[in-house]
Amino acid sequence: MNAVVADRFAEDFARLRGNLPGIYVPWLQALREEAFSEFMDKGFPSTRQEDWKYTNVAPIENSRFAFAAAPAEVCTDLGCVGTQALPGARLLVFVDGRCAPELSRVGRLPAGITVTSLSATLERQPDRLRGALAAPRGGYASGFAALNTAFLADGAYVHLAAGADLEEPLHLLFVAASRNVAAHVRNIVVAEAGSRIRIVEHHATVEGGAYLSNVSTTLRIERSAAVEHHKLQDESAQAFHIASVQADLGEAARFASSSFAFGAALSRTAIDVGLNAEGAECSLDGLYLIDGRQHADHHTRIEHAQPRCRSRELYKGVLDGASRAVFNGRVVVRPGAQQSDAQQTNRNLLLSDQAEADAKPQLEIWADDVKCGHGATVGQLDPDQIFYLRARGVDDETARSMLVYGFAAEVVERIPVPVLRQRIGRLLRTRLPRGGGAMQ
Amino acid sequence: MLEIKDLYAGIEDQPILRGIDLKVNAGEVHAVMGPNGSGKSTLAQVLAGRDNYRITGGEVRFQGRDLLALSPEERAREGIFLAFQYPVEIPGVANIYLLKAAINAQRKHRGLPDLDAVDFLALVREKLAFMGMDEALLYRPVNQGFSGGEKKRNEVLQMALLEPRLAILDETDSGLDIDALKVVADGIRSMRDPQRAIVMVTHYQRLLDYVVPDFVHVLSQGRIVRSGGPELALELERRGYGWVDPGRDERIGATP
Numbered sequence: 001m002n003a004v005v006a007d008r009f010a011e012d013f014a015r016l017r018g019n020l021p022g023i024y025v026p027w028l029q030a031l032r033e034e035a036f037s038e039f040m041d042k043g044f045p046s047t048r049q050e051d052w053k054y055t056n057v058a059p060i061e062n063s064r065f066a067f068a069a070a071p072a073e074v075c076t077d078l079g080c081v082g083t084q085a086l087p088g089a090r091l092l093v094f095v096d097g098r099c100a101p102e103l104s105r106v107g108r109l110p111a112g113i114t115v116t117s118l119s120a121t122l123e124r125q126p127d128r129l130r131g132a133l134a135a136p137r138g139g140y141a142s143g144f145a146a147l148n149t150a151f152l153a154d155g156a157y158v159h160l161a162a163g164a165d166l167e168e169p170l171h172l173l174f175v176a177a178s179r180n181v182a183a184h185v186r187n188i189v190v191a192e193a194g195s196r197i198r199i200v201e202h203h204a205t206v207e208g209g210a211y212l213s214n215v216s217t218t219l220r221i222e223r224s225a226a227v228e229h230h231k232l233q234d235e236s237a238q239a240f241h242i243a244s245v246q247a248d249l250g251e252a253a254r255f256a257s258s259s260f261a262f263g264a265a266l267s268r269t270a271i272d273v274g275l276n277a278e279g280a281e282c283s284l285d286g287l288y289l290i291d292g293r294q295h296a297d298h299h300t301r302i303e304h305a306q307p308r309c310r311s312r313e314l315y316k317g318v319l320d321g322a323s324r325a326v327f328n329g330r331v332v333v334r335p336g337a338q339q340s341d342a343q344q345t346n347r348n349l350l351l352s353d354q355a356e357a358d359a360k361p362q363l364e365i366w367a368d369d370v371k372c373g374h375g376a377t378v379g380q381l382d383p384d385q386i387f388y389l390r391a392r393g394v395d396d397e398t399a400r401s402m403l404v405y406g407f408a409a410e411v412v413e414r415i416p417v418p419v420l421r422q423r424i425g426r427l428l429r430t431r432l433p434r435g436g437g438a439m440q
Numbered sequence: 441m442l443e444i445k446d447l448y449a450g451i452e453d454q455p456i457l458r459g460i461d462l463k464v465n466a467g468e469v470h471a472v473m474g475p476n477g478s479g480k481s482t483l484a485q486v487l488a489g490r491d492n493y494r495i496t497g498g499e500v501r502f503q504g505r506d507l508l509a510l511s512p513e514e515r516a517r518e519g520i521f522l523a524f525q526y527p528v529e530i531p532g533v534a535n536i537y538l539l540k541a542a543i544n545a546q547r548k549h550r551g552l553p554d555l556d557a558v559d560f561l562a563l564v565r566e567k568l569a570f571m572g573m574d575e576a577l578l579y580r581p582v583n584q585g586f587s588g589g590e591k592k593r594n595e596v597l598q599m600a601l602l603e604p605r606l607a608i609l610d611e612t613d614s615g616l617d618i619d620a621l622k623v624v625a626d627g628i629r630s631m632r633d634p635q636r637a638i639v640m641v642t643h644y645q646r647l648l649d650y651v652v653p654d655f656v657h658v659l660s661q662g663r664i665v666r667s668g669g670p671e672l673a674l675e676l677e678r679r680g681y682g683w684v685d686p687g688r689d690e691r692i693g694a695t696p
Contacts, residue, residue: 392545
């Protein structure tokens with residue numbers, strides 16, 4: 001980090017640290033201070049680091065984003081909230097990273113379930129969060145992660161007591177309403193034994209323009225609990241989106257993750273799943289659909305730490321214009337994690353000569369009785385398929401559109417939440433020429 | 441309806457069709473036969489507008505228009521239908537979407553409104569039943585996981601729905617067992633119509649037992665070397681292609 005940028009952040013931090021939720025909580029202030037000093041040491045990731053080789057974040061470093069210290073003067077009629085809200089879902093809305101209770105509709109929750117904002121919890125019951133907020137043992141994964149803790153202010157806090165079951169999907173809607181703002185969002189999900197929940201983490205914009213979303217979501221999924229986490233990144237075309245999702249699974253726990261990256265000039269989503277007890281299972285699906293000069297990076301890491309765990313991963317990407325996608329899928333099977341079963345697939349469809357996909361599957365296996373496979377492809381539309389459709393009277397553009405839709409549909413059809421599946425299907429169609437052909 | 445004059449076509453510098461002349465009138469059924477590599481499939485694909493063939497000479501007129509100037513989709517909308525020798529699998533696109541897109545593209549071209557969902561489904565169901573196909577095939581991705589027989593039936597189903605003016609069937613009989621052959625042949629026979637022409641490209645006599653053509657043409661090394669009535673197919677069956685194709689060792693091209 002150059003001195004000018006460092007000074008800027010130091011100023012911001014000095015100005016804001018007395019103004020964040022939970023300032024009277026000593027451990028929290030210490031946590032922020034430590035995180036900030038780690039950020040100052042680490043700086044922003046550089047392309048010299050293997051993990052960031054293909055993703056240059058200099059545009060973020062060189063932009064000046066103001067941190068919204070206090071909840072914005074939220075207008076209660078943010079038109080977009082109504083249109084973005086998923087029908088039938090419980091809704092918790094954040095504007096520029098700060099919770100907007102007046103726009104939210106969580107409703108009465110069944111016993112044993114807490115859905116609230118991190119800021120409110122930090123003010124009222126900070127100690128509930130102490131464990132979840134503790135700094136990672138090996139240090140923060142990147143400067144962004146450290147920054148996220150240093151400026152920790154808000155996000156969603158979801159807690160399910162043992163056996164609790166939230167029937168309706170929980171829609172966490174993050175709306176960017178102001179330009180040039182940085183939102184450092186932290187979501188914490190704790191699902192105790194046997195509980196179930198389906199969460200949609202949705203990032204959208206009303207104003208457009210450049211801003212930074214720096215989001216971290218951690219999920220603790222205890223014995224036999226089942227958690228779905230579906231992330232829809234539909235930020236403005238000039239936005240920067242840096243996200244991490246970390247899931248820690250207990251015995252026979254299940255985690256279904258999906259990540260849809262449609263927006264942002266630059267997005268990076270790191271998903272890190274620890275299958276930390278016997279019989280845990282996860283599925284990771286993803287779809288990135290980018291055009292122009294968009295850059296979408298997914299780094300996933302699945303750790304089979306214990307025997308008899310299962311992981312499935314399917315990531316697909318459609319790249320047009322001069323866009324660039326990075327998929328790095330790492331699967332680690334620890335010594336002793338026998339009978340691990342891991343499958344990973346990454347398929348990229350390039351619609352233009354200037355688009356580029358960097359696919360890097362990585363299997364790291366330290367046990368001998370395992371079933372692991374992976375495959376990655378980068379290809380183009382098949383001229384035989386195009387001709388077949390055209391020979392049926394479908395024009396060239398619609399034919400291409402149908403084929404792209406068909407390619408992406410495999411991931412969309414797997415979304416287990418029907419309202420989200422419809423929403424994403426619609427988003428996909430609006431992004432295709434001719435609305436995906438006849439694909440209605 | 442269709443008039444091919446001295447047509448030359450090939451892939452890159454490799455000539456495949458070397459002076460085809462063929463005239464097909466409404467109401468007629470023609471069979472184009474020939475050994476592997478004689479150019480049968482190339483002829484079918486060139487008529488449908490496949491762009492990896494280079495046309496190097498001759499002309500094709502369809503209902504008085506210059507066919508070669510039209511894009512594949514324009515040809516389809518004008519009423520040309522090619523049943524593919526190898527129907528293409530299209531993952532993620534349900535069969536029913538393709539059928540709907542195809543029918544509505546054709547209707548739009550004719551200035552008709554889109555078929556509403558109820559009428560469309562009724563029409564599709566009627567044709568499905570006739571082809572002995574399971575309705576579940578409508579909701580499966582186009583041709584994906586279909587058996588060889590299901591793929592060919594699916595081609596004939598599309599033809600039956602689109603009611604083309606000129607149907608070109610490229611080895612629609614190949615790879616079928618006898619029961620499937622009968623169903624497919626019935627489907628083709630039902631399309632016989634005074635307003636419609638049918639061109640069946642085939643290697644064997646088999647299909648012609650069920651759909652008796654008015655004319656049979658034998659293609660060899662990119663030319664029609666013999667034309668006649670249905671008896672020509674029988675004679676071919678008896679005497680083999682060596683009879684009309686003495687120089688077949690220097691074969692040209694390959695069936696794509």
